[in-house]
Amino acid sequence: MNKFEQLGLNESLLLAIKDLGFENPSEVQEKAIPVLLEQNTDLVALAQTGTGKTAAFGFPLIQKIDAEDKSTQALILSPTRELCLQITNEIKQYSKYVKGLHTVAVYGGASITEQAREVKRGAQIIVATPGRMQDMINRGLVNIKNINFCILDEADEMLNMGFYEDIVSILSDTPDEKNTWLFSATMPAEVARIAKKFMHDPAEVTVGTKNSGSATVSHEFYVVNARDRYEALKRLADANPDIFSVVFCRTKRDTQAVAEKLIEDGYNAAALHGDLSQAQRDSVMKSFRGRQVQMLVATDVAARGIDVDNVTHVVNYQLPDEIETYNHRSGRTGRAGKLGTSIVIVTKSEIRKIHAIEKIIRQKFEEKTIPSGIEICEIQLLHLANKIKDTEVDHEIDNYLPAINEVLDGLSKEELIKKMVSVEFNRFINYYKKKRDLSGEKSDRSSEPREIRAGDPVRYFVNIGARDDFDWMQLKDFLKETLDLGRDDVFKVDVKEGFSFFNTDGEHTDKVMSILNGYELNGRRINVEISKNDGGSSSRRDHNGRSGGRGERSFGGDRKSGGFGSRKEGGFRGERNDFTRGERTDRSRSDRPSSRREPGSFQREERSPRRSESNDRPAGRSFEAAKNRRPRRS
Numbered sequence: 001m002n003k004f005e006q007l008g009l010n011e012s013l014l015l016a017i018k019d020l021g022f023e024n025p026s027e028v029q030e031k032a033i034p035v036l037l038e039q040n041t042d043l044v045a046l047a048q049t050g051t052g053k054t055a056a057f058g059f060p061l062i063q064k065i066d067a068e069d070k071s072t073q074a075l076i077l078s079p080t081r082e083l084c085l086q087i088t089n090e091i092k093q094y095s096k097y098v099k100g101l102h103t104v105a106v107y108g109g110a111s112i113t114e115q116a117r118e119v120k121r122g123a124q125i126i127v128a129t130p131g132r133m134q135d136m137i138n139r140g141l142v143n144i145k146n147i148n149f150c151i152l153d154e155a156d157e158m159l160n161m162g163f164y165e166d167i168v169s170i171l172s173d174t175p176d177e178k179n180t181w182l183f184s185a186t187m188p189a190e191v192a193r194i195a196k197k198f199m200h201d202p203a204e205v206t207v208g209t210k211n212s213g214s215a216t217v218s219h220e221f222y223v224v225n226a227r228d229r230y231e232a233l234k235r236l237a238d239a240n241p242d243i244f245s246v247v248f249c250r251t252k253r254d255t256q257a258v259a260e261k262l263i264e265d266g267y268n269a270a271a272l273h274g275d276l277s278q279a280q281r282d283s284v285m286k287s288f289r290g291r292q293v294q295m296l297v298a299t300d301v302a303a304r305g306i307d308v309d310n311v312t313h314v315v316n317y318q319l320p321d322e323i324e325t326y327n328h329r330s331g332r333t334g335r336a337g338k339l340g341t342s343i344v345i346v347t348k349s350e351i352r353k354i355h356a357i358e359k360i361i362r363q364k365f366e367e368k369t370i371p372s373g374i375e376i377c378e379i380q381l382l383h384l385a386n387k388i389k390d391t392e393v394d395h396e397i398d399n400y401l402p403a404i405n406e407v408l409d410g411l412s413k414e415e416l417i418k419k420m421v422s423v424e425f426n427r428f429i430n431y432y433k434k435k436r437d438l439s440g441e442k443s444d445r446s447s448e449p450r451e452i453r454a455g456d457p458v459r460y461f462v463n464i465g466a467r468d469d470f471d472w473m474q475l476k477d478f479l480k481e482t483l484d485l486g487r488d489d490v491f492k493v494d495v496k497e498g499f500s501f502f503n504t505d506g507e508h509t510d511k512v513m514s515i516l517n518g519y520e521l522n523g524r525r526i527n528v529e530i531s532k533n534d535g536g537s538s539s540r541r542d543h544n545g546r547s548g549g550r551g552e553r554s555f556g557g558d559r560k561s562g563g564f565g566s567r568k569e570g571g572f573r574g575e576r577n578d579f580t581r582g583e584r585t586d587r588s589r590s591d592r593p594s595s596r597r598e599p600g601s602f603q604r605e606e607r608s609p610r611r612s613e614s615n616d617r618p619a620g621r622s623f624e625a626a627k628n629r630r631p632r633r634s
């Protein structure tokens with residue numbers, strides 16, 4: 001009898017578990033499943049993400065559902081669309097041998113009528129986000145008056161996201177006799193309140209210490225001047241050439257701005273926040289999972305529950321408002337038994353917050369100093385040497401070797417090595433030679449935004465485009481009208497699929513930013529940002545919108561040769577340049593048509609480390625091992 005059998009699971013589940021390759025139950029499964037199977041009870045289960053909670057409630061739920069009865073019997077609430085789909089997918093796999101059992105996902109951003117139709121066809125289990133669920137209830141599209149089970153998954157995250165009212169209202173639409181199972185990583189006061197209000201004498205399951213950070217994550221903080229935050233971030237990235245990270249900012253605006261700066265500075269970054277369309281977010285997540293994006297800059301809300309393996313660093317570019325949130329952030333790394341580092345960039349005045357967090361996570365932070373330019377150069381140099389060593393030679397190059405040999409004839413091996421490395425490295429050293437240490441007092445303000453003056457053209461990025469039914473003329477008209485500007489005040493309008501660029505004179509910048517930001521267009525909030533580029537020459541003649549100048553250059557191939565910092569001077573050329581190209585079609589504004597890829601980007605196909613996940617699953621998987629190989633989904 002295997003361990004799952006011992007928990008009391010039935011044949012059809014055991015078969016599915018076998019297909020999934022699960023060998024042993026995880027701790028939370030071991031503790032929760034027997035309780036839920038044997039008793040009709042409410043339950044509060046506390047366990048970190050990645051501990052197998054979905055199966056902990058999914059298995060007993062599936063076993064308890066009457067598949068012959070078509071009515072809705074269970075509601076699973078989860079904070080985001082991504083998680084909602086993930087859970088649905090998981091439940092479907094678990095229940096594949098249960099005839100007649102149907103699970104439907106209900107979430108915003110997709111057709112509500114289609115979802116309602118699916119529910120109507122007979123769905124015993126509904127997996128929903130609170131907002132859309134509320135909507136469905138209000139429109140009378142679902143009936144949850146007779147459900148037997150309600151599961152609140154990632155309850156703390158849902159409440160963090162402000163779903164309290166929705167949850168209360170949804171629960172009040174369910175029968176008192178049902179069982180409520182609440183799953184959460186932490187137990188803040190609000191969760192306790194929900195538990196108290198809606199649950200009767202719940203059984204309790206706790207895995208690990210309550211509210212403790214994962215033991216596999218080490219915590220570091222770096223004290224910098226507020227204005228050096230961005231420079232510090234870059235250095236941390238440069239000091240970790242293989243970084244694969246989630247960078248948290250406090251607001252959508254900062255998120256977008258930091259991501260844009262990183263991209264302009266040649267990093268493989270992308271933004272993830274709520275102002276992006278669902279399609280954009282999906283594509284960003286896809287690139288991140290595929291590792292074309294090395295630095296995912298995200299808001300807390302957008303990064304909820306992100307479940308990507310092998311994240312090396314979580315960077316708190318700014319600390320969250322709520323200290324509790326720190327746990328969620330740092331939980332994005334150190335998963336599946338891997339080690340991870342959670343980094344916090346703070347100013348002096350924020351150090352006390354670090355101490356408050358230490359109390360919550362019951363772990364100490366290590367204070368560190370931002371690496372100096374020299375240190376970073378050393379790290380990069382070694383990285384380069386290793387890269388040279390590990391590079392596989394494409395024998396296409398043989399054709400060129402005679403000519404190359406002729407040029408390099410007479411150089412000794414030592415000389416050759418020195419020169420090879422210097423080709424890549426000199427300009428990089430030059431960049432950091434000029435940089436002071438960040439612990440110093442004075443700032444060269446290199447990363448400060450440039451000053452905007454009347455008379456100078458300013459280029460903007462705005463998150464509306466062809467998908468919102470604009471062509472450049474219509475967008476120009478819309479902008480003129482909304483901003484109350486004259487005929488030629490808006491120029492170089494360049495409309496892409498999901499976003500656009502345009503210019504105005506610097507004197508209108510305040511107006512543009514204040515009126516447009518937050519403006520609602522068909523229920524979507526407009527977000528406008530100043531782009532670093534001015535859209536090419538400042539001449540206004542070219543305002544037909546077709547050329548778009550070079551305003552979008554930061555997304556194009558000609559932008560910078562180098563990979564590091566804001567170093568126009570270059571960096572390790574080949575290296576990050578390839579990444580940059582790879583990422584360009586995939587990152588947040590990835591709806592740029594692929595036909596726009598410059599020739600030469602073919603390189604990326606061979607280079608980008610896309611892992612094939614489907615075929616390398618082991619026959620049996622232990623919980624730890626399995627998590628490294630979980631199928632990609634979003």
Ligand code: ADP
Nearest residue numbers: 022024025026049050051052053054623626630
């Ligand atoms: P949580 O909800 O706690 O964050 P999930 O339920 O999403 O965690 O599970 C994390 C991953 O572990 C999933 O890919 C799931 O398929 C896998 N998993 C769950 N239970 C087991 C198990 N007993 N053995 C192996 N892998 C498992």
Ligand code: MG
Nearest residue numbers: 053054153154
């Ligand atoms: Mg989960």
